[in-house]
Amino acid sequence: MNFTTPLALLFLLVLPYFVWLGRPRKTAVRRWREWTSLAIRVVILILLTLSLAGTQLVRAADELAVVFLVDASDSISPDQATQAEEFVRAAVETMTPADQTAVILFGANALVERPMSGLAELAPVTTVPQRLHTDLAEAIRLGLALFPTGSARRLVILSDGAATIGDTQKAAQLAAATGVEISYVPLSRSSGDAEALLTNVNAPTRIVQGDTFRIEVTAESNADTPATLRVLAGGSIVYEEGVQLRRGVNNYAVRLRATEQEFARYRVQLTPIDDTFYQNNELAAFTEIVGPPRVLLVANDGTIADDGTPLPDESPQIRLALEATGLQVDRIRPSDLPAGLAELSNYATVVLINVNAKNLSPRKMDVLQSYVRDLGGGLVVVGGPTSYGMGGYFGTTLEETLPVEMQIKDQERFPSVSMVIVIDRSGSMGVQEGSLTKIQLAAEGAVRVVELLNDFDEITVIPV
Template identity: 50%
Template sequence: MSFSTPLALVLLLALPFTIYLGWPRQRFRRRRDSFSLALRVIILLLLVLALAGTQVVQSADRLAVVFLVDASDSMGQTAREAQLDYLRAALAAMGPDDLAGIVQFGANALVERPLSSVREVARLQSTPATGNTDLAEAIRLGLALFPDDVARRLVILSDGLPTVGDTTAAAELAAASGVEISYARFTPQADLPEVQVTEVRVPSAVNAGQQFDLSLTVEAEASTPATITVLQSGAIFHQETVTLRQGTNNFTLPLEGAGAGFRDFQVQVDPLSSDNFYQNNTLSAFTRVIGPPRVLILSGAPEEARYLQPALEEAGLEVEVAAPEQLPVGLVPLAQYDSIVLADVPATRLSRDRQLALQSYVRDLGGGLVTVGGPDAYGPGGYFQTPLEETLPLDMQVRDQQRLPQLTIVYLIDRSGSMGVGGADGIPNIELAKEAIIRSIDFLQPTDRAGVVSFDTQGYWIADIQDVRDRLSLQRLVASLRAGGGTDILAGMSLTAEAIASDPSDRKHIILLTDGGSNASGLIELAERLNTESGVTTSTIAIGAGAAGFLRNMAEAGGGNYHIVTGAAQIPTIFTVETVLATRSYILEEPFVPVLSAASPIMEGIGAAPPLLGYVATTPKQTAQIILRTPPPFSDPVLAGWQYGLGRAVAFTSDATARWGANWVSWADFVRFWSQAVRWTITESAEGNLETRVVMEGEQARLVVDARSPDGAFLNGLNLRLSLINPRSQAAVLPLRQVAPGCYEAIFTPTDEGAYILHVQGSGRLDGETLTFDLTTGWVMAYSAEYDARGGRADGELLLNSLAALTGGRSLLDDPAGVFAHNLAARSTSTPIWPWLVLAALLLLPVDIAARRLIITRSDVQRLRAFFARTKSAEQPTERLSGLMEAKERGRLRAEERGSTVAALRASREQRRVEPAPPVETPAPTGDKPAYKAPAGAQSPDANLAGQLLKRRKEREGKGD
């Protein structure tokens, strides 16, 4: 017996006091008070034992073993087969009452088999991540599998080379839990000679045009030819074939800092003969080329950059022009640019991944973004509800309903069976169509009207033409669209024409979406008639090359637009574009002079601006700074800017060409205006005052930033933050805390191998002046130590032996049967019994109360005895009870007989009193046989009984007289 809370036993000191208070002091109550006192002492004792956590301790000689099987890449196929053979041999020696479990581990740990008595193992089926070895997690998971009532042992089957996790701490936890750790070390056998890149070195910063060297070191276990490829920002920069010698090979490649910006270099070494791990054949490095700011212009058409590019170059900026589709997707290649300009670029030419990368470039990396308007930008360019709209200081929707005509749109949607088929992204076209309609409805004004018609071989109204005030109910109807059937566009078009022709709205528009073909008969004529007679425009959207070719002619006849969609993901954006164009109110082409509405560095030193000939109407966001506006009554934004995350974005709603900016391209301040607009998005910084380095400490990385003034003095009290971009372009913002004079640190846990971008931004003061810091640098997390073939294998035995020594285990490589040896101390288990003690106390409590409150006399005792006696009699065997019942029945029958006999005698006597009985003749005896003669004094039984009854009656009557 043991106690979980032995301190509670101090309460037993209250027993003497309880006995003293309850001791009987009156002779006539002594027996009852003594009994009550005994009960109270027992109740108090039970409650104290319950509070002390009384437990019944039992010991059991059962053994549970959990095998920790290393499944990481470093083990190799040969070692895995040896592990499986070892498991089978060990399980064959398991005792009848023993238990065994299996945990497989790599970068994580998984339960292959919970504890059971199963002895067979065919193969291991769990699949942990194999890029690292986390033995510590495997130990913790194994400990969690053990019950309390068995002796416990962990057996590690591994090479003993963990790459992550605190293995010693996990072993100390096992030792504290009384768990033994033993091991069987399996040494991996390399199937092929290994080749690995061990180091790539470049200067952390170089000047533009400066020559520098890229140095790399390659380790080879055998001589072999290999190809060395150097990629810069994802493009092949250098490639050559070399012969690797056995051992260490050093190479130097001369490079030049060709352009300012952040440059990443990736080195790949591909041996002609295969090696074991491809993961260690690649390594990266970074450098920052210091020079003029680098700007990327993405132009929707070549003429959009015709005036803009030379203006920026004249201002001393390094400019690169590319098509929107050439925008890099990852943040690492985008980091080489200080600012990016979109010149009349529609959203349909930027995939969603590119838009998200551009958004993250501004928000998380601190890059600059400038958008220039045109007929294909902003609302008409499909920016509504896209990452581009989120990044810019403008909303694409004009909210002044009075300036917009009432619009009616009918969405004519193909619901044939082919629309239910998914594209390259796996999303069915019908689902994208529904998303497109919903987004288009969101763009409409509450006074606008909308309807939805679907068609297969017939036309169906999904939603009648109605006001869009209740958008939610309309969108619910849209969500009910389902694909299935043939394709008859005329059936749907005819149904639509009947309703929209008589609609009272100012603008009426049909958007037809289909992915198939049908008979063109009547369609072009119907679209033309609706346009000329009822002012209804028709636009067509063809999905894929299989759509009908007459859709272009149909759109031309209907006065609308024709779109062919190669990627179905463009459908929602195209619907938004069509909704904007249908209003004919977002592009305003009339001369106006921009009005300066707020001071800004962009307009510094610039006089009055000349007239512009057109712009795209938008709405400014709440926190945006509006620098230029149109004159009243609209006062729409022309130039707006804002801070978005770590970066800045500028939006110019007119263009930079001779279309709307004919007076601007010849303006004397044209170069100054655009250079200052772009430079405003580029954060000026004192980055030369910061030096960074990354130090790996176990699984964590520590970024150290040293801040000094130009004369070497420490810069203290800076407000710095780190924006960390991992190889998957995911961003995290961490504060940098000052830990020493001029030293700031941030700790993060890198989980992905590859290139990390580190963007340090902040501010501080020096000699009364404000300093701004904006530094972008890079750091490479090399491949996992799992793939490092250089030595270190002997350390595995040392580590496993230290874990075993810490917990009392040993090596069991040559003794698989010893895994289930019962040489561990028997495990004692404790079963708490306090609930039973509390229950007993509760049951005794009413007895105690009854003993003190109730007076029991001797007669009460006698009645109690009588009650139990009757109860006992009632519990006699069934045979005796049956006999008694039968006797009772016989007595009842005899009494009934006697009653009938007495009644008969009384009747006879009354009859004799009334008339005398006739004489009785005695027959003469016949023959020789004498007649029977009753003895003297003898009577029949009936006469005897009747006589007795008469006699008793006379006696009663005599007494009555």
Template identity: 40%
Template sequence: MGVSFLYPEALWLGCVLPLVWGVALLAPAHIAAWRRWLSLVVRTIIVLALIGALAGAQLVQPPGITTTIFLLDGSDSVAASQRARAEAFIARALAVMPPDDRAGIIVFGREALVERFPAPERTFGAPVTRPFGSATNIADALQLGLTLLPAEGHRRLVLLSDGGENRGTARLIAQDAAAQGIPIDVAPLTGSADGLDAQIIGVTLPSTAREGQRLPLRIDLESNTSVAGRLMVTGPDRTTVATIPVEIGTDRQTVEILLPEAPAGFNRYTAYLEVPNDARTQNNAIETFSYVRGTPRVLLVAQAPDDAISLERALRAARIEVTVVSPASIPATFGELIRYDAIALINVPRALFSNETVQRIAAYVRDFGGGLLMVGGPQSFGPGGWRGTPVEAALPVTMDIPERQRQPPVSIVVVIDISGSMAATEDGIPKLSLALEGARRIAALLRDEDELTVIPFDDRPGVIVGPLPGSRRDVAIEQLNQVRLGGSGINIHDALRVAARYTRASERPVRHIITITDGNDTTQQEGALDIVRSLHDEGVTLTSVAIGQGDHVPFIRDMAAVGGGRTFLTERAADVPDLLTGETQTIMTPYIVEGSLTPQQAMPHPSLRGIDALPKLYGYVLTTPRETAQTTLVAPDGDVLLAGWQYGLGRSLAWTSDLSGRWAKEWVAWDAFPHFSVQLVTWLLPQQTGDTLTIATHAVGDALVVEAITRTPDGAPHIGLNVESRLIAADGATVETTLREVGPGQYRISLDNLPAGAYLVQIVARDGQGRAVAGATGGAAMPLSAEYRRQAGDRYLLEEIAHITGGRIDPQPHQVFEPGRAARGMAREIGLPLLWLALVLLPLDIALRRVFIRHASIAAALRHIGLRALARRLEPQEALDTGVASSLPSPPTTPPRTITVNRSPASPLVPSANELERLRAAQEAARRRLRGEDEE
């Protein structure tokens, strides 16, 4: 047992002790000697206790127990047999662990995890903790092991690994352990697989190529024993492009395959090695890429093939590669979409695309530099429901119609069938819920000056919503949420009579009724058409929607024919919301303008280069150009026919007429139409920005470094940009990061934990205002982790760790608990107890100098509690202890004299001055004796 101090410099405060002693001894004595000396001892102890507390005094016990932490390699490079051997070693060591010692276990791979905290537990089974095995991080394991070791006792680490480090730097942590006197014993494991291990070491393929070029693919192979196998390579469309037999030996060999001509765009290739009975298959596949630029590729998206046939023929004649698909077949990932240089949406409605696809098309233009062309028609632009979508944001026009074309306020009355047949579900959703969703969409589309009334009806009207102005659309939507299912079939005659009452009461100039009924449940038809006819004569139109085929569909169609509206027949109730949205937009905003017109050129544009006279058009869709758009062609009244603009890194065009025989029959038959179409699409093609932004990628260990170099048009480094990167894997997974500026115009990021494979890389550089100033597309190949490329571990590293720390190589199980060279005793801080000691002694010191208790008081207290014998023993000492008896004069032995004083009746008896002085002196002497001042 010893004493140590955390802050030994505080011991210099002991110099104040002589000062304390000098003051106590040289000061005048006012108390008894024994009190003064005892007080001095107490004060000395108080000062020493305070100095010890300030110095961080602690008691140090000699080291006794040993704490050992086992570091078990759980990475994929350690074969199952080797891991079982390591676990058996730990189990044997724990079985012979001394009684007072403790052991902990850490399992590590890519990261280190605690399997067991230090404890006297002697049993061990298979580890429960499973770290990611795709890397070996010995440094992380050593650091965590040092953290788990206690501050006292004998301490030791035992590393069980193949030494195949590919993350961290174990040597640095070993040096820290050596500085703390902690030895690291090493039990080397082998990195060889349990049996045959053939693998692909690496691949080499040109990262860029010209279209039509056949690329050489070089594949490096290796095996721990000679074996025959088969090597396969799949191409961009995941079809097999090469299959060859191979004979693999123990020496590295290279196989070269001449790939077929690659299509333009980003092409992934995957090499597979098939070998029977391969014990480790993780290293039998590898991805690479090549980026091929060549003939432009254009994707035409059309619902009806005839809508795209004219544009398709014109582009093919110009040797542009064209692919025509339906909306349902549009590429579902960025990786597939960016294989095309431009996309054309030809008279297709928004409802045929998922939300993800709409967002992907907008990002394709903004972030990837692709081109977008929207071609008009009855189901495009506003009539197609594209308003408020990301695609509208990418176009040079909005779906708003010019103010001069706006319709006057509209009153819409919706009659909804709430009979029992509307309870039928579709994909788990009742038909009534879908009909009400359509009504809610109508409410959301209302302008403030419009009006909405919703009449739920079966054999009688339900709770009617409205009439409410568009400014109270939120109230209308809330009330629609309260509509509930009714009973029998809908009495259409009574429903129309109620609807007529509301439409006639409305002051809006445009009035329209929409009926939503089941095709088999529309009863009470007699007289209903007369109501519709009368309303039509008053300027009220009617549209009918029938859900499902049935006997009443002809009557539902007749209602719309008499009412001057349209009939929508649908088998799916899920179509109703979109149908009602489109119908409402048609009523409120007359998007389509039809009639003969000759386009006029508003400003020059590359698409019109070499074109003078323009043929006639017979219709178009109303839109409003954006302020920064280039409006090229307009109708005679100024409406937009052709407009374009830059959106992010890409460009987009809006052609508001169609490209079919309906509105553009003279245009598509025009001799210059192929020339016009090619120039139109050519303007959309991605712009080459290689001079202003270049991409470089390379792997460093298990990290992928992505670098971008930016320049201004005059060649100077472009600094202060926000450079963002997007990496897209073969499965569509996306990794988005922001590059850091590491030098003038040089931006870089290092990506860890990236799965092996080939990645499409898209980089966008933006200025301080968020505007895209440059962009580039390239590729990156993340090689297979070194964890799977090794045939054996690194024994030299393990030996070096043991040598640095003074540990053993291949210790016996009982040796891992032997005391090390350096150990720390168990230290217990006593600063707080010393403070408490000083606080307890301080009142005692004060009592010794200031507090005096008479024996008579003690005797009285003893008598009070029944100890009378002890009280009598204290009573004879009363006079001596208090000093009162000795201070008074002895009693006289002779009778006192009688002093006669003559006084008059009017004069009091007054003692003489001498008598008073003697009395005061006697009292003062008694007080001093009581205080003990005369006991010396």
């Protein structure tokens, strides 16, 4: 008898108390009836306690169910595969008539080669799982699902032990918790087999077009052997050199030049003269090749504003200075500033030259903030008579982005203001202007005015 929760058996310690509490009284007329009632209660308490403890009756079984888990991944050589098949075939032939066997082949996935059967012979193996990885955990879970009830259960694993994906330990613990025995048959490999593999390839994530950079390659070998190290980009060979692999870890640095603006994928291949598994001889790395840094100048174009204010172009000297350093410079008007991150991400820096906030929509200022905060772009704001505090930056996301405040907090330097706002509330103010009425626009304007006031200012709103 087994218990899944043996601590629940402690409830039996209180059983004498219940017997004492429910014992028949000496003055009872029909004491046998009370004794019978007490016995039934005690039996019920014992059964409840055994139920909470997870009582299990274990009996010996003459039948045995075995599931063979055979590794068929790329790390298994043809000799090892033959060794595994011969082992399974010999084991199946020695089974008694009451025993049953099943066979599962596994790689990146697990497939049933032979369902649970009592046949004493094994048909030729035809199942081919995905060989790129080794997921022993999935094979164990699939094997548990094949076991019949009422039989002794055993999992036999035939593998080189190199599981690459899946939680093998958790799957094995699940099998042990359900009473399944796990046996392991290692598939030995000839010690004389030469093996070389690439273990790591590192390339810079972002480089500038025309720069020279390095790809760092790490390879391992269990023997001294010559090999060819090759790097391909876009299907073309950009580097090829013969190398001498030494036993152990080998490090190489491949120098390349970024020629074109692109998101490049570099495939590194190692071709030894003598090798066992070719599947581990290639790795890839990715690099973004960008052009020379581009700067976006946002400045007025020398025209006249709607209110008659001249908007001089103050960007020529700054543009000449930037271009003299080799930077690519684009110039646009404030109204043409992109309202999306995709367009701004093409620039390393955005320069605002005496730009008024009224020429930048709230959406554009939000995008500028995200460009600086999330993409790491540069932002330079050149002051002037229509920028910063005088340009309406106060209370905007542009002010939050800049390391300066637009409000003068010294009351002695900033005189107090007394303001009266008169709002027309006649019937004509109910006329629709776009999506809002005129009275709504007037109320919004009053709110914006209040937001600009200091603590020592005064304001009165008079509706007429």
